[in-house]
Amino acid sequence: MDLAYTPKQRAFRAEVRAWLADNVPRTPLASYDTREGFEQHREWERRLFDARLSMVMWPEALGGRGCDLIEWLIFEEEYYASGAPLRVNQNGQLLLGPTLMEFGTEAQKQRFLPRMAASEDMWAQGWSEPNAGSDMAAITSKAIREGDHYVLNGQKTWSTRAIYADWLFGLFRSDPASSRHHGLSFLLVPLDSPGVTIRPIRALNGKDAFAEIFFDDVRVPVENRVGDEGKGWHVAMATAGFERGLLLRSPGRFQHTARRLVALYQAHRESADRDPTIRDAVCESWMGAEAYALSAYHTVGRLAKGARIGDEASTNKIVWSELDLKMHETAMRILGARGELVAEAPEAEDGASWLEGFLFAQAGPIYAGTNEIQRNIIAERMLGLPKS
Amino acid sequence: MDFTFSDDQLAFREAVSRFLMTEAAPEMLREIWETDVGRSPDLRHRIAEQGLMALSVPESCGGLGMDDVAWSLMTQELGYYAIPDSLADTAYVAAGLIAALPDSVPAREDWLRRITDGSIRIAVGHPVNPLVADAHPADVLLLAHGDEVHAVPRSLADVVANPSIDRSRRLGRVVWEPNTATRVAAGEAGRALWAATLERGVLSVSGQLLGLAQRMLDLSVDYTAQRKQFGKPIGSFQAVKHHLADVATRIEFAKPVLYRAAHAVARGDADAAVRVSHAKLACGEAAWLAGRHGIQVHGAMGYTWEVDLQMFMKRAWALDASWGDRGFHKARVAGFVLGDAAALGPGRTFGE
Numbered sequence: 001m002d003l004a005y006t007p008k009q010r011a012f013r014a015e016v017r018a019w020l021a022d023n024v025p026r027t028p029l030a031s032y033d034t035r036e037g038f039e040q041h042r043e044w045e046r047r048l049f050d051a052r053l054s055m056v057m058w059p060e061a062l063g064g065r066g067c068d069l070i071e072w073l074i075f076e077e078e079y080y081a082s083g084a085p086l087r088v089n090q091n092g093q094l095l096l097g098p099t100l101m102e103f104g105t106e107a108q109k110q111r112f113l114p115r116m117a118a119s120e121d122m123w124a125q126g127w128s129e130p131n132a133g134s135d136m137a138a139i140t141s142k143a144i145r146e147g148d149h150y151v152l153n154g155q156k157t158w159s160t161r162a163i164y165a166d167w168l169f170g171l172f173r174s175d176p177a178s179s180r181h182h183g184l185s186f187l188l189v190p191l192d193s194p195g196v197t198i199r200p201i202r203a204l205n206g207k208d209a210f211a212e213i214f215f216d217d218v219r220v221p222v223e224n225r226v227g228d229e230g231k232g233w234h235v236a237m238a239t240a241g242f243e244r245g246l247l248l249r250s251p252g253r254f255q256h257t258a259r260r261l262v263a264l265y266q267a268h269r270e271s272a273d274r275d276p277t278i279r280d281a282v283c284e285s286w287m288g289a290e291a292y293a294l295s296a297y298h299t300v301g302r303l304a305k306g307a308r309i310g311d312e313a314s315t316n317k318i319v320w321s322e323l324d325l326k327m328h329e330t331a332m333r334i335l336g337a338r339g340e341l342v343a344e345a346p347e348a349e350d351g352a353s354w355l356e357g358f359l360f361a362q363a364g365p366i367y368a369g370t371n372e373i374q375r376n377i378i379a380e381r382m383l384g385l386p387k388s
Numbered sequence: 389m390d391f392t393f394s395d396d397q398l399a400f401r402e403a404v405s406r407f408l409m410t411e412a413a414p415e416m417l418r419e420i421w422e423t424d425v426g427r428s429p430d431l432r433h434r435i436a437e438q439g440l441m442a443l444s445v446p447e448s449c450g451g452l453g454m455d456d457v458a459w460s461l462m463t464q465e466l467g468y469y470a471i472p473d474s475l476a477d478t479a480y481v482a483a484g485l486i487a488a489l490p491d492s493v494p495a496r497e498d499w500l501r502r503i504t505d506g507s508i509r510i511a512v513g514h515p516v517n518p519l520v521a522d523a524h525p526a527d528v529l530l531l532a533h534g535d536e537v538h539a540v541p542r543s544l545a546d547v548v549a550n551p552s553i554d555r556s557r558r559l560g561r562v563v564w565e566p567n568t569a570t571r572v573a574a575g576e577a578g579r580a581l582w583a584a585t586l587e588r589g590v591l592s593v594s595g596q597l598l599g600l601a602q603r604m605l606d607l608s609v610d611y612t613a614q615r616k617q618f619g620k621p622i623g624s625f626q627a628v629k630h631h632l633a634d635v636a637t638r639i640e641f642a643k644p645v646l647y648r649a650a651h652a653v654a655r656g657d658a659d660a661a662v663r664v665s666h667a668k669l670a671c672g673e674a675a676w677l678a679g680r681h682g683i684q685v686h687g688a689m690g691y692t693w694e695v696d697l698q699m700f701m702k703r704a705w706a707l708d709a710s711w712g713d714r715g716f717h718k719a720r721v722a723g724f725v726l727g728d729a730a731a732l733g734p735g736r737t738f739g740e
Contacts, residue, residue, distance in 0.1 A: 001390060001391060001392065001393065001394075001457055001647070001651055002389065002390045003389065003390075003391060003648075003651055003655075003738045003739075004389065004738075005389050005738070006389065009389060013735070070389050074735070076734070077734035077735040078734070078735065080734050081733055081734040081735060251734070251737075252734035252735070255732075255733050255734040255735075255736075255737075256733055256734055258732065258733070259732040259733035259734075262725060262726065262730075262732055265726070266726065279722065279726070280718065282725070282726070283718065283721050283722045283725050283726070286721075286725045286732065287645075287666050287669065287670070287721065290645070290666065290737060291641045291642070291644065291645050291666075291670060292641070293734075293737045294391070294644035294645055294647075294648050294737060295640070295641050295643075295644045297389070297391040297644070297737070297738075298391050298392065298643070298644040298647070300391075301389075301390050301391045301392035302392050304390075305392060312636075312640055315636065315637040315640045315641065318633075318637050319637060319641055372626070372630070374633075375626075375629060375630040375633035375634070376626065376629060376630075376633075378629075378633035378636055378637065379623075379629030379630070379632055379633045379636075380629070382633075382636060383605075383609050383632055383633070383636060384609065384613070385609060385612065385613060385621075385623040385624065385628075385629055385632070386613060386620075386621045386623055386624040387624060388620075388624045388625065388626060388629075
């Protein structure tokens with residue numbers, strides 16, 4: 001155990017911190033759930049890419065820096081501490097990116113990864129269907145092989161920011177006789193293909209934050225398949241644990257929120273202390289965020305020594321989503337009667353950022369596999385309890 | 389930056405676990421519970437034979453010179469097997485205090501050598517604890533008089549037993565008179581010794597609480613995988629699964645907090661007290677939840693004397709408030725987090 005950063009790690013932190021101090025937009029960007037905000041965030045991603053800071057863990061040839069996981073944690077800490085914009089292309093970069101690195105052909109990697117790092121292509125997910133939510137193996141959208149193409153028919157839903165995106169990655173049933181997790185293929189679909197219809201779904205925040213996507217005889221070249229035909233489930237699941245567990249939500253984000261919450265409490269101390277449980281919740285938020293960070297460093301250290309991430313990764317998702325919810329609930333309780341004010345309200349505090357975070361936090365225990373599904377995974381795979 | 393244990397440390401833990409698995413089975417714990425003194429000289433002897441009493445003793449006194457980080461693994465094993473012995477009080481908490489005494493204390497080296505060979509029991513009467521654990525069978529009691537540290541022979545103290553719901557705990561009210569002959573430290577030196585002893589005591593019970601939580605989880609998993617209702621193991625039902633998944637999650641996220649705290653104490657970090665209190669709260673909450681959910685999934689069996697769960701549950705309830713109750717530790721965390729000088733936010737986790 002050696003809890004000191006190396007000179008190289010310190011230098012990297014200093015470089016990232018300096019770059020962010022010079023480059024993070026002074027005024028917050030518009031919400032990335034709007035067309036205008038989406039393009040502003042894409043622009044920001046290009047600046048990150050030009051500084052080779054968009055995907056620091058990726059190899060240099062793909063636009064990254066070849067950083068290890070500790071350096072990635074350092075980058076994330078500095079990124080969130082600086083108040084930089086949220087990462088608009090994260091679903092592609094963090095969920096599809098590692099999948100392509102593991103299962104993609106060399107041609108696919110060259111074609112997609114650098115453009116993904118630069119956010120020239122923006123990616124949406126295509127997992128859920130109206131009747132395949134938590135039960136994802138119930139997917140019925142079809143991809144029937146016709147020569148060197150698949151012909152897609154069916155419907156995907158809950159696809160984050162899909163109306164603004166360029167590409168979709170998802171699972172389709174390529175063997176019509178198959179059932180459950182067999183006979184699925186992992187496909188990459190240009191969203192401007194003929195036969196694709198995208199209909200926005202208005203989210204809790206009033207914005208078109210996600211969408212449903214209809215496929216009507218959409219032709220996709222076979223070369224857009226990742227992994228073997230019929231093995232899509234395996235491809236989708238192989239990297240799911242680590243990405244959902246750690247990459248998608250690094251600790252810096254929550255430590256930053258915890259620090260802001262402490263500041264909010266201090267600014268409203270007199271009124272907040274009328275409810276004696278608030279003070280306790282503020283301190284617990286700090287402890288929760290620290291515990292999440294410590295767990296990340298412990299995990300990353302074990303991975304560096306050759307350990308493989310196990311099913312305990314499912315505990316991460318529960319922890320960060322419930323922590324995020326708790327912190328934002330506490331902020332709303334501190335704000336009291338002004339908590340309901342939206343950004344346009346003249347008397348809204350801090351541009352209604354706590355309210356927006358509070359709304360988004362409601363989704364945390366639901367997306368990326370509900371926390372109930374995560375608890376099933378923990379019980380069955382980590383603890384070895386029998387399947388129901 | 390490497391926040392993991394070495395292979396040697398992990399192998400050591402594994403060896404301790406294997407040893408205690410055979411030497412401290414639940415049946416033996418029950419037998420010791422029923423004895424008057426509540427301690428087994430035989431068990432203590434075998435523990436010393438394994439060298440486990442010598443972990444904290446400096447190498448110059450025949451010990452292994454291990455630090456708090458190694459103890460954070462060891463105490464988890466002591467908790468997991470619910471050792472009915474104040475092993476850690478003598479070998480970790482008291483040994484740390486005695487090792488830090490100046491050489492001018494004549495008995496220092498003798499005490500350390502006797503800790504190593506298992507021939508001495510030392511009870512620690514830190515002011516944070518109203519009663520002294522294992523005062524009755526102790527040979528020497530380390531007691532506080534203001535800032536002073538006194539090493540009091542058992543013969544000079546009266547001990548009034550105060551039985552605990554955890555029959556492995558033997559608590560006593562110690563009545564004694566300080567005198568210059570028993571004083572081993574005073575003033576600033578005494579204050580520093582008691583402060584360091586507090587952090588070690590808290591780390592010791594934190595690790596034990598985490599081990600207890602893991603044991604209660606394992607017992608609950610075993611039970612619910614076997615017990616059938618509605619024609620199926622009850623562990624296949626989601627309501628039961630989710631109870632136990634929550635315990636597993638709590639344990640998983642308390643571990644690194646304990647390790648960070650142990651490292652902070654070993655290195656003497658400025659934020660050690662906050663890290664230690666965070667560890668105590670995290671480990672205590674994991675143990676408390678493991679008990680509550682553990683008894684729930686055991687059903688009526690969990691409320692019986694017969695099922696082993698009770699031994700671990702009672703120990704967890706008792707240790708949770710020892711070495712500072714939750715109010716004490718929450719106040720220390722709040723003093724830091726809500727204080728003016730706090731360095732909070734990303735990138736501060738390792739004190740940069």
